Amino acid sequence: xxxxxxxxxxxxxxxxxxxxxxxxxxxxxxxxxxxxxxxxxxxxxxxxxxxxxxxxxxxxxxxxxxxxxxxxxxxxxxxxxxxxxxxxxxxxxxxxxxxxxxxxxxxxxxxxxxxxxxxxxxxxxxxxxxxxxxxxxxxxx
Amino acid sequence: xxxxxxxxxxxxxxxxxxxxxxxxxxxxxxxxxxxxxxxxxxxxxxxxxxxxxxxxxxxxxxxxxxxxxxxxxxxxxxxxxxxxxxxxxxxxxxxxxxxxxxxxxxxxxxxxxxxxxxxxxxxxxxxxxxxxxxxxxxxxx
Numbered sequence: 674x675x676x677x678x679x680x681x682x683x684x685x686x687x688x689x690x691x692x693x694x695x696x697x698x699x700x701x702x703x704x705x706x707x708x709x710x711x712x713x714x715x716x717x718x719x720x721x722x723x724x725x726x727x728x729x730x731x732x733x734x735x736x737x738x739x740x741x742x743x744x745x746x747x748x749x750x751x752x753x754x755x756x757x758x759x760x761x762x763x764x765x766x767x768x769x770x771x772x773x774x775x776x777x778x779x780x781x782x783x784x785x786x787x788x789x790x791x792x793x794x795x796x797x798x799x800x801x802x803x804x805x806x807x808x809x810x811x812x813x814x
Numbered sequence: 815x816x817x818x819x820x821x822x823x824x825x826x827x828x829x830x831x832x833x834x835x836x837x838x839x840x841x842x843x844x845x846x847x848x849x850x851x852x853x854x855x856x857x858x859x860x861x862x863x864x865x866x867x868x869x870x871x872x873x874x875x876x877x878x879x880x881x882x883x884x885x886x887x888x889x890x891x892x893x894x895x896x897x898x899x900x901x902x903x904x905x906x907x908x909x910x911x912x913x914x915x916x917x918x919x920x921x922x923x924x925x926x927x928x929x930x931x932x933x934x935x936x937x938x939x940x941x942x943x944x945x946x947x948x949x950x951x952x953x954x955x
Contacts, residue, residue, distance in 0.1 A: 718891055720880040731872040739861040750859055753894035757910060757918035769898060777898035781920045 675712040678761040684786070686794055688801060689811040693729040694764075696737070696809075701786035702793060703775070705745045705768035709734055716762045719754055730764065737766050740804040746770075751779065816853040819902040825927070827935055829942060830952040834870040835905075837878070837950075842927035843934060844916075846886045846909035850875055857903045860895055871905065878907050881945040887911075892920065 677687075677695065685697035685708060693713075699706035711730055716722055722730060738750040751767040767780060775783035789797075802811065818828075818836065826838035826849060834854075840847035852871055857863055863871060879891040892908040908921060916924035930938075943952065 718879065718883065719893065720876050720883075727872070727876060728869070731868070735861050735868060738859065742859065742861075749896075749898050751894070751896045751898070752860065753892070753896065753920075755890075755892045755894065755920055757890050757892070757920070779894075779896055779898070779920055779922045 675714060677710060678759050678763075680759050681708065681710065681761065681763060686789070687812050688798065689805070689809055691729075691733040691737075691809055693726060694733050697763075698789075698794065698797060699765075699786075700788050701784075702789045703784050703787055704773055704780055705741065705747075705797065706780065707737065707741065707766045709737065709764040709766060711762055713762075717756055717760045719762065721762070734764050734766055737805075741766060741768050744800050744804045748776075753779075755781075816855060818851060819900050819904075821900050822849065822851065822902065822904060827930070828953050829939065830946070830950055832870075832874040832878075832950055834867060835874050837946075838904075839930075839935065839938060840906075840927075841929050842925075843930045844925050844928055845914055845921055846882065846888075846938070847921065848878065848882065848907045850878065850905040850907060852903055854903075858897055858901045860903065863903070875905050875907055878946075882907060882909050885941050885945045889917075894920075896922075 685699050688696040688698050694709040694711050697708040699708055711726060719727060734752055738752055742750050745768040747768040748771050749769045751769055753765045769776060826840050829837040829839050834852050835850040836853055838849040840849055852863060852867060860868060875893055879893055883891050886909040888909040889912050890910045892910050894906045897903060910917060
């Protein structure tokens with residue numbers, strides 16, 4: 674059974690589910706920073722997924738990056754599977770802007786996380802509802 | 815016509831070609847750090863590639879990560895498309911080890927690059943020859 678890594682659970686807010694991945698919002702208002710987690714057990718590298726799951730992961734991450742770029746007016750999307758600390762396979766999909774707190778550096782380790790207010794999360798959820806329509810199930814927020 | 819970004823050209827060594835991507839070795843001996851660059855023009859985001867190219871990119875990056883993990887005995891593979899500085903689409907595929915210079919942080923901005931000696935590059939090329947067989951063309955080193 675799929676269980677979200679405790680560290681991911683602590684540092685993020687669940688948004689909803691693609692066919693393969695749980696979509697999380699990293700609880701750091703410095704950046705619109707999303708995380709895709711395939712709902713599979715004991716996977717830490719992309720190539721450990723079955724071939725069909727790999728294709729699905731790439732489709733979901735690419736679709737998400739494209740939709741977020743429009744929805745959040747990104748200057749650049751950053752897509753990364755690192756996992757040095759949290760072993761459970763997860764893919765960061767991050768909206769980057771020229772004026773954000775870390776630009777042009779990668780975001781990790783640059784700024785202390787600034788948690789969202791409930792209103793901010795509701796606004797992001799609302800924005801996502803406009804761009805993630807088919808093949809996505811929103812969780813109760 | 816495909817032309818490699820001057821910054822990528824300056825900071826890396828060309829290794830060879832997959833069907834879609836040029837494979838580069840980042841000239842930083844702190845990590846076995848490879849870069850895939852789709853040989854296409856004017857692409858900065860994965861979703862700007864055609865669908866067939868997207869699939870090919872993911873296949874090449876996943877195959878490469880799998881082969882490098884074995885060849886270099888990685889503790890974790892890091893795969894990332896960032897591109898905040900170099901606009902030309904490129905995917906980092908990095909061998910991470912628990913004892914490397916940045917672990918567990920992402921590698922970017924952690925250590926000044928330490929260029930390889932000619933012998934070190936030859937050794938890496940040789941190691942790659944053992945694991946990248948079909949569907950890969952080595953460039954003259």
